[in-house]
Amino acid sequence: MGPVRIVIVDDDALVRSALRLMLDGADGIEVVAEAGDGAEVPGVLAAHAVDVVLMDLRMPGVDGIAATREVRRRRDAPAVVVLTTFDTQAEVEGALAAGAAGYLLKDAAPPRIVAAVRAAAAGEPVLAPQVARRLMDAAAASSADRESARARLARLTPREREVAECIGRGASNADIGHELHLSVPTVKAYTSSVLDKLDLTSRTHVALLVQQAQE
Incomplete structure (x- = not known):
């Protein structure tokens, strides 16, 4: 099998650059494209074969939840892993309902992000521990x-x-x-x-x- 092909979607160019540097340096992962807004994602997916979309949530144009929903509607849709600073209940539930396979926070250690990308490409869900706890607490409440x-x-x-x-x-x-x-x-x-x-x-x-x- 070839490398896991990634698209990074984030409105912060510095974040995209840091993620590209980290992921391109991981064995078996290749960043094939970047997008600065959710509105750019369909065009990127039309131009590249993609396994995983690493998706920010809060962007000035089309937000990550709407973009995730559109991605998951595609035939042979890639997995979506949300990578964001925010973990409000509404955003977590909205992203998962839209079809995200994972939800990580940007303070996650690089090995955790790399592992999440690989897991998503293999069809496995992945949640940040804080997010999993929030969902469990909400269910219990x-x-x-x-x-x-x-x-x-x-x-x-x-x-x-x-x-x-x-x-x-x-x-x-x-x-x-x-x-x-x-x-x-x-x-x-x-x-x-x-x-x-x-x-x-x-x-x-x-x-x-x-x-x-x-x-």
Whole structure:
């Protein structure tokens, strides 16, 4: 097999130069092109056979998430490894949802970046330890929030729970009454009871709690 062919995408020319120097010096890796913006990537990929795109996220034109999405839509698309300074939850999830095979931070040691490029070329995912921990913490928090919401709703009687679920769907009192065969005053009474038992102050809060329990 030939060398792993890389495209470096970053709006900072000094970063591109440093990465090229590092990667071209690694055994079995060849930097075939560079791009200073996500908008340049399709043209680069049309001109070169590429195995891995090393992608920055925040660029002044087309950002890295949008560019990653476009790359991954191509037939025989190369793998994308994000290399960025930023690791916010939104950016990590956005990049992975767009199809990135890896997510590294720019303070990663050179051997780590080289290993990530090789892993991505071999079809293996790679995440910076900080990013993996962030995703694990977010998953744990989401699970904990869901279980907490379900526990709160468990305080309700079956009929109160039905009313709460209708509120969660955005139903009006009249709609709830029609669905559950209740009068509007009775629906209002059940709604007040739901608010009291859940220690909430509005139907909006009830709806949010119901949605959280279902996530």
